[in-house]
Amino acid sequence: MFGVILAGGSGSRLWPLSRELYPKQLINFNTEKSLIQSTFERLNKFIPSENIISVTNTKHHANVKMQLGQAGENSIILSEPVSKNTAPAIALSVKYIIETTEDDETVLVVPSDLLIENDEKFIQSIHDAQKYVEDGYIVTFGIKPNYPETGFGYIRCIDGKVQGFTEKPDNQTAEKYLQEKDYYWNSGIFMFKVSTLIEELEHYCPEISSLIRNIKCSESIPFNEFDKMPNISIDYAVMEKSQKIAMVELQSDWKDLGSWQSIYEVSPKDENGNVFVGHVLDKSSKNSFVYSSSKLVATIGLEDTVIVETEDAILACKKDKTQEVKQIYETLKEQQDGTQMVHKTVYRPWGFYTVIAEGKGFQTKLIHVNVGQKLSVQSHNHRSEHWVVLSGMAKVVLEGKDHILSPGHSIDIGVKAIHSLQNPYEQDLEIIEIQKGDILSEDDIVRYEDIYGRV
Amino acid sequence: MFGVILAGGSGSRLWPLSRELYPKQLINFNTEKSLIQSTFERLNKFIPSENIISVTNTKHHANVKMQLGQAGENSIILSEPVSKNTAPAIALSVKYIIETTEDDETVLVVPSDLLIENDEKFIQSIHDAQKYVEDGYIVTFGIKPNYPETGFGYIRCIDGKVQGFTEKPDNQTAEKYLQEKDYYWNSGIFMFKVSTLIEELEHYCPEISSLIRNIKCSESIPFNEFDKMPNISIDYAVMEKSQKIAMVELQSDWKDLGSWQSIYEVSPKDENGNVFVGHVLDKSSKNSFVYSSSKLVATIGLEDTVIVETEDAILACKKDKTQEVKQIYETLKEQQDGTQMVHKTVYRPWGFYTVIAEGKGFQTKLIHVNVGQKLSVQSHNHRSEHWVVLSGMAKVVLEGKDHILSPGHSIDIGVKAIHSLQNPYEQDLEIIEIQKGDILSEDDIVRYEDIYGRV
Numbered sequence: 080m081f082g083v084i085l086a087g088g089s090g091s092r093l094w095p096l097s098r099e100l101y102p103k104q105l106i107n108f109n110t111e112k113s114l115i116q117s118t119f120e121r122l123n124k125f126i127p128s129e130n131i132i133s134v135t136n137t138k139h140h141a142n143v144k145m146q147l148g149q150a151g152e153n154s155i156i157l158s159e160p161v162s163k164n165t166a167p168a169i170a171l172s173v174k175y176i177i178e179t180t181e182d183d184e185t186v187l188v189v190p191s192d193l194l195i196e197n198d199e200k201f202i203q204s205i206h207d208a209q210k211y212v213e214d215g216y217i218v219t220f221g222i223k224p225n226y227p228e229t230g231f232g233y234i235r236c237i238d239g240k241v242q243g244f245t246e247k248p249d250n251q252t253a254e255k256y257l258q259e260k261d262y263y264w265n266s267g268i269f270m271f272k273v274s275t276l277i278e279e280l281e282h283y284c285p286e287i288s289s290l291i292r293n294i295k296c297s298e299s300i301p302f303n304e305f306d307k308m309p310n311i312s313i314d315y316a317v318m319e320k321s322q323k324i325a326m327v328e329l330q331s332d333w334k335d336l337g338s339w340q341s342i343y344e345v346s347p348k349d350e351n352g353n354v355f356v357g358h359v360l361d362k363s364s365k366n367s368f369v370y371s372s373s374k375l376v377a378t379i380g381l382e383d384t385v386i387v388e389t390e391d392a393i394l395a396c397k398k399d400k401t402q403e404v405k406q407i408y409e410t411l412k413e414q415q416d417g418t419q420m421v422h423k424t425v426y427r428p429w430g431f432y433t434v435i436a437e438g439k440g441f442q443t444k445l446i447h448v449n450v451g452q453k454l455s456v457q458s459h460n461h462r463s464e465h466w467v468v469l470s471g472m473a474k475v476v477l478e479g480k481d482h483i484l485s486p487g488h489s490i491d492i493g494v495k496a497i498h499s500l501q502n503p504y505e506q507d508l509e510i511i512e513i514q515k516g517d518i519l520s521e522d523d524i525v526r527y528e529d530i531y532g533r534v
Numbered sequence: 535m536f537g538v539i540l541a542g543g544s545g546s547r548l549w550p551l552s553r554e555l556y557p558k559q560l561i562n563f564n565t566e567k568s569l570i571q572s573t574f575e576r577l578n579k580f581i582p583s584e585n586i587i588s589v590t591n592t593k594h595h596a597n598v599k600m601q602l603g604q605a606g607e608n609s610i611i612l613s614e615p616v617s618k619n620t621a622p623a624i625a626l627s628v629k630y631i632i633e634t635t636e637d638d639e640t641v642l643v644v645p646s647d648l649l650i651e652n653d654e655k656f657i658q659s660i661h662d663a664q665k666y667v668e669d670g671y672i673v674t675f676g677i678k679p680n681y682p683e684t685g686f687g688y689i690r691c692i693d694g695k696v697q698g699f700t701e702k703p704d705n706q707t708a709e710k711y712l713q714e715k716d717y718y719w720n721s722g723i724f725m726f727k728v729s730t731l732i733e734e735l736e737h738y739c740p741e742i743s744s745l746i747r748n749i750k751c752s753e754s755i756p757f758n759e760f761d762k763m764p765n766i767s768i769d770y771a772v773m774e775k776s777q778k779i780a781m782v783e784l785q786s787d788w789k790d791l792g793s794w795q796s797i798y799e800v801s802p803k804d805e806n807g808n809v810f811v812g813h814v815l816d817k818s819s820k821n822s823f824v825y826s827s828s829k830l831v832a833t834i835g836l837e838d839t840v841i842v843e844t845e846d847a848i849l850a851c852k853k854d855k856t857q858e859v860k861q862i863y864e865t866l867k868e869q870q871d872g873t874q875m876v877h878k879t880v881y882r883p884w885g886f887y888t889v890i891a892e893g894k895g896f897q898t899k900l901i902h903v904n905v906g907q908k909l910s911v912q913s914h915n916h917r918s919e920h921w922v923v924l925s926g927m928a929k930v931v932l933e934g935k936d937h938i939l940s941p942g943h944s945i946d947i948g949v950k951a952i953h954s955l956q957n958p959y960e961q962d963l964e965i966i967e968i969q970k971g972d973i974l975s976e977d978d979i980v981r982y983e984d985i986y987g988r989v
């Protein structure tokens with residue numbers, strides 16, 4: 080069996096914690112593990128890691144790799160050069176499996192942003208689906224609704240036979256579905272044989288089918304090939320059209336963490352129904368969600384309100400309007416605000432940096448270099464850099480000369496000076512960097528080969 | 535005539551914009567001028583600046599002086615070494631007037647945190663009060679209520695004769711006062727002859743009266759003398775007891791900017807009744823006040839809510855609960871949080887600094903040194919400092935040796951190294967300072983005399 084984790088989404092409705100370059104599947108929502116880490120572990124209980132494929136966007140590759148860590152070292156990460164919805168992502172994984180093995184494997188597709196509470200029941204449902212899969216069906220997993228949710232898709236199913244799919248309904252329709260008892264929430268989890276999906280794709284979506292034939296799967300997918308893919312969901316491309324669809328009821332507790340309201344719903348609450356995370360000081364609020372990532376947030380008398388504080392943006396929203404956060408995100412994108420795109424902390428293969436302050440002509444970062452890591456040999460045409468070591472030791476090569484810096488020591492890197500920062504020591508290295516210059520851009524970087532010829 | 539501006543308050547109900555060390559009278563609430571600047575200008579229309587006395591706390595002296603600027607260059611600032619409410623502050627001003635002139639002057643006392651819209655009507659009311667003042671009365675100014683405010687004191691006045699004072703009433707009482715029509719809001723503005731106040735103080739508050747006799751007024755008041763003063767308001771010390779009280783109705787538009795709700799009330803609103811200041815992105819909020827001082831604040835569907843964003847703290851509060859901000863402030867004070875005390879920008883005689891980032895073992899400041907200014911010669915026992923010049927030129931004296939730094943250049947100041955920072959040039963100097971050390975405290979400073987013997 081193969082597992083496919085769909086991890087390409089942007090999670091715009093969970094802005095400002097979720098960003099275009101750091102989406103919700105990578106975030107810890109007051110939990111020990113991120114959503115993608117939990118999803119990987121759940122699959123890894125019954126699928127070996129080398130059979131687990133995470134499909135994500137090139138932009139998130141480094142972050143996904145870092146988060147899967149040692150447990151996922153042998154797992155596969157397929158990076159789409161451009162996001163094209165679920166049908167191309169699933170087709171890509173299936174192509175990878177075909178290239179890898181000659182068996183007609185069973186494939187379980189799981190979104191990376193679901194919270195599933197009971198792993199045993201989950202595995203039981205997978206087991207129940209197996210017989211349909213063997214009979215050549217694509218199995219979709221449905222959840223019995225317990226309230227009239229308007230944010231999900233619904234599946235109509237009578238006596239195990241799927242009658243049809245409906246997109247997010249309006250309030251009245253959702254109420255009707257809840258009454259009628261043969262409607263289920265669409266979990267976004269699917270299971271099928273490789274041969275079944277290939278057949279159904281060929282029949283109902285020949286466009287994807289023929290494109291995928293020409294793509295050679297590797298960890299980086301060529302942009303020119305993949306960009307031709309239609310932007311289409313697997314529901315629309317196959318599920319709503321195919322005659323070979325079965326549904327199995329998913330018994331385990333299941334939550335789509337798609338909005339701040341749903342994050343609120345799954346969080347433990349105090350006696351006034353509040354969820355407070357971080358440095359929050361409250362007087363008499365009720366049924367509210369307040370998340371502070373760094374600053375003090377003081378709240379008085381709020382009701383059914385969501386406040387999310389991050390380094391560079393604050394959201395204040397009525398709890399029943401959290402679906403509309405997506406529109407704020409889209410507006411910011413249109414305005415090229417940047418606040419929807421990056422968090423101030425950016426993860427790199429060698430560690431991470433956080434932009435802690437910006438102003439006219441300068442930028443200050445806290446740079447964290449993991450043990451044994453180093454940054455590329457580089458120079459900048461428009462800025463000077465000044466580094467002060469906070470903890471650990473830094474080896475700096477500046478214009479060919481080595482400098483070893485201990486905490487409290489600093490070094491100036493002039494404009495155009497060739498330099499590299501290394502941490503060959505036993506302890507993580509933290510430095511403060513001040514960039515100074517009229518043009519401060521991540522693009523102002525000239526990279527050089529190191530002595531081993533690597534860039 | 536003398537004018538006295540009471541400018542010692544802390545404005546805790548306007549936290550987090552107002553801080554213990556940067557209180558509301560110093561703040562621009564989306565206006566060109568701060569409250570103390572507007573108050574000074576209003577008095578200066580009919581009182582020469584050398585007859586205007588600002589009574590403030592030692593902590594705010596530098597800020598008040600800076601804000602009064604050129605127009606207030608000849609005006610008097612009396613700095614209380616400890617805050618003791620309005621009676622000692624007024625007594626202090628009167629003592630200063632007695633020491634300065636032999637005439638029995640008329641004194642107009644005005645709080646620094648009132649918004650008065652119509653200066654002509656204000657001056658007319660002052661004029662109307664003059665006859666009572668001449669007859670030996672202390673005149674208090676009352677405002678006809680137009681709604682049942684519970685946050686103000688009330689004056690009962692029938693046929694120009696004051697019947698009594700009431701502290702902040704409950705809702706029901708405030709409603710009754712509004713109906714009965716002989717109740718007025720107490721504006722906190724007073725007018726009297728020096729001789730009248732001295733007489734009434736001697737009669738009703740001999741404690742202040744005898745203490746004030748021994749205090750020699752200068753710009754710095756001795757702590758030992760002033761600390762003996764009772765912490766008592768002028769209303770309680772004199773107004774509520776004296777038989778010589780008259781009331782004049784203040785005709786001009788008048789607002790006590792004592793809470794975020796009142797700031798909201800006086801601000802121009804959009805068609806949905808919202809007030810947005812700074813970088814705010816809203817969807818469908820109503821009757822709300824959103825103030826962003828730096829970060830993006832995105833709001834969705836809020837109603838009657840106040841959001842105030844500052845560098846280090848965020849307030850989110852139901853509009854009718856803004857009186858309770860004071861309790862948040864008091865809690866922070868008890869917790870020694872620090873967030874109630876300083877803003878991250880601190881003004882000094884030589885310029886200002888802003889704490890732009892703090893972390894374990896380090897602190898980063900942007901330091902702005904005005905043209906021709908310098909900081910004291912100093913050293914630190916527990917931290918090293920690293921300075922990078924952003925703009926202007928810096929003269930640094932480090933262990934007796936001069937260093938001239940232009941933009942982009944830096945210098946390390948070791949632990950215990952004796953150093954001073956100077957800007958003897960024609961342009962303001964901006965540097966980034968990184969402090970590094972296990973103990974980072976403003977108190978870790980040893981000051982030395984400079985070559986002229988000044989500390």
